[in-house]
Amino acid sequence: MTGPGGPDPDDPDLRAAEYVLGTLDAREREAVERAAAGDPAARARIRAWEQRFGPLAEVVPAETPPPRVRAALLRALPRSGRADAGQIALLRAQLRRWRIAAGGAGLLAAGLALFVVVGPSLTPSGGRYLAVVQGGGTVPALIVRVDLGTGLAQVRPVNAEAPADRSLELWYVGAQGPRPLGLVGAGQSEVRLPTGTAPDGVLAVSVEPPGGSPTGQPTGPVVYTGKLLAD
Numbered sequence: 001m002t003g004p005g006g007p008d009p010d011d012p013d014l015r016a017a018e019y020v021l022g023t024l025d026a027r028e029r030e031a032v033e034r035a036a037a038g039d040p041a042a043r044a045r046i047r048a049w050e051q052r053f054g055p056l057a058e059v060v061p062a063e064t065p066p067p068r069v070r071a072a073l074l075r076a077l078p079r080s081g082r083a084d085a086g087q088i089a090l091l092r093a094q095l096r097r098w099r100i101a102a103g104g105a106g107l108l109a110a111g112l113a114l115f116v117v118v119g120p121s122l123t124p125s126g127g128r129y130l131a132v133v134q135g136g137g138t139v140p141a142l143i144v145r146v147d148l149g150t151g152l153a154q155v156r157p158v159n160a161e162a163p164a165d166r167s168l169e170l171w172y173v174g175a176q177g178p179r180p181l182g183l184v185g186a187g188q189s190e191v192r193l194p195t196g197t198a199p200d201g202v203l204a205v206s207v208e209p210p211g212g213s214p215t216g217q218p219t220g221p222v223v224y225t226g227k228l229l230a231d
Helices: 012-021 026-038 040-057 067-076 085-110 112-118
Strands: 128-133 142-147 152-157 167-174 177-183 189-192 202-208 222-230
Touching (some): 142 222
Antiparallel strands (some): 142 152, 167 177
């Protein structure tokens, strides 16, 4: 799917992802829809990406690009009224790479790119959930995959920042109140879920003294939260 120069824009799976993300122009969307009409595999690729992106898209607020983006693109266009075939081909390739990069950046801002990197199954599986744990910013602090079947959770830090001389501690907050899951480190970790973990619970991160809460309950401010979504 990728090569030395980045993602292959003609990869069918990537094209299906672009279709679902809405980064294709009208002509390209029509081509994908024509292919899907007669190809069950193409339809399956589209459904798989819809299942991957759909749940997280519901928690991402809509945002209109600022006018300066369009103005910058217009300034970058050639001022000459004519261009040879080589220039046109180059511009088309650059536009395609820009759309792929923009789509990837949007996914990252929404936490979706990491959702793909973590590697969820293409079809929902009972007992598996994903939480995008974040504060006021667009980039998530943590990505947490929860498997109620095994009783384990995989914690992947993304943009979690602890104040100086403090630790970040992850909590599962359910019917029984906050239950500690462990400190948030610099790398991916695996933690055991407390008894009674349920899909309607919430994950939260609080600021604690070095080494974590001394009481078994949050003692500092909660800086990040996230709901469990079916994976």
